[in-house]
Amino acid sequence: MTRLLVSLVLALLISSQAASAAQRTITLTVSNKYCEACPFMVKRTLERVSGVSKVSVSFKDKTAVVVFDDAKASVEDLIRATAKAGFPSELRG
């Protein structure tokens, strides 16, 4: 019984947290962008990370601006995803 109550409270906590989850916007500096198709690849890669809601990639600036849900994805997740696709990136400081 107690365990049921605990999991119910936890579920409520998690859902309320999701409702007020912080949207975060970060800029990544992305390497290995050689042609016009690369920004598209980077965009697709980042959009596939769960929690990501918006991505805009600039070929000229070598950046990717990512809007994501803090509770679902981390900066490390995003960097790992681009690196795995062949585009190492880092958080622009």
Ligand SMILES: [Cu+2]
């Ligand atoms: Cu390319």
